[in-house]
Amino acid sequence: MPFEAFPKRRTVSLQVKSGQIVVNAPSYIHLSDIEQFVVGRASWLKSVLQKQAQLPSNKMTYKNGSALLFGGIWHDLLFNVGSDNSIVHDATTHTLTLIGPSQSLKNPNYIRRRLLAFFKQEAETLIAQRLNYWIERSGLTPTKLSFKFYKNRWGCCYQSGEVRFNPLLVSAPLEVIDCVVIHELCHLKHMNHSAKFWALNKKICGHCDETKNWLRHNHEALQLPTIKEQ
Ligand SMILES: [Zn+2]
Structure with missing residues (x-):
């Protein structure tokens, strides 16, 4: 130890x-x-x-059939040869089907780039929705919403009133996304982690402590690690 x-x-x-x-x-x-x-x-x-x-052994190998966390649920990542370059999410079968040229589907860095773009796109819709939902309920309004891939953070709030989120959050369950959104909104009023900050946070959401633990425990499952070219 x-x-x-x-x-x-x-x-x-x-x-x-x-x-x-x-x-x-x-x-x-x-x-x-x-x-x-x-x-x-x-x-x-x-x-x-x-x-x-419990991390699946085939977690994010960037290969056909590997496991990928999305919305807090393990999904099968499937490949399909095609030219429309889309990623299709099926919530019933828990699959994400990535369509691309056959040569590219053998390249893990290509797969990773496509997934990052997909996560960003999903985050732009979902996190914007959740942000609006919590703005209405809390009365706390940011000046700007932006996104950035971070290794070790899920969100941040700037003095300017801008809130920024890690698009990888879309891998987490909705209630976890909500807590990160609420956390950053609370920073608009208290730019620190003071007792006042936590009191406000608790007033808006009672289970944000558990969410912090969930994020910590599942940190590895939420990453799209870089992979060396084979
Ligand atoms: Zn904070």
């Missing part, structure tokens, strides 16, 4: 990264106390490790 001591840290935190438990703790804490802390969270750790273990 990797253990990192940070002199300035005041809290002990636990993370599960690729099946490994990582503990971050202030340097003055005794190892035995840390052990106790970990043991006390054994059932939580077990559930996290199990959830991560």
Whole structure:
């Protein structure tokens, strides 16, 4: 179990990264106390490790038949040779069918580019809808909506009143997308994570804490990793 001591840290935190438990703790804490802390969270750790273990082995291999998370549900990514360059989502069979030239369908980077474009397009529709829904309910109105692919963040809010979201969010369930939208809207009023911020956040949505955990546990499943040319 990797253990990192940070002199300035005041809290002990636990993370599960690729099946490994990582503990971050202030340097003055005794190892035995840390052990106790970990043991006390054994059932939580077990559930996290199990959830991560459930990643399908063919997760996002950019090959015909690989598994892709979309709307919080694992979908089969299927390839079809054709010239119309579209991606067809079938919510009944849980499939995403990517149409393209036969040579290109063998190129993982081509598949990834197409998926990124598809996710961006889906995000532009879905996240804009959810944003409008929550603007009406909260009375918090951004000046601009934009999108950007990030590695380690789902959204951000600027002083200018612009809110920006990671299009990969469309892989997550709707209630998770909603919580990220609500989070950024709350930043329009409080540009920090102060108690006032969280109070406002809780007033609009009661389950945003669980959502944060969902995003953390499923971080890997939500990525479209880069792949070396074969
Ligand atoms: Zn924030």
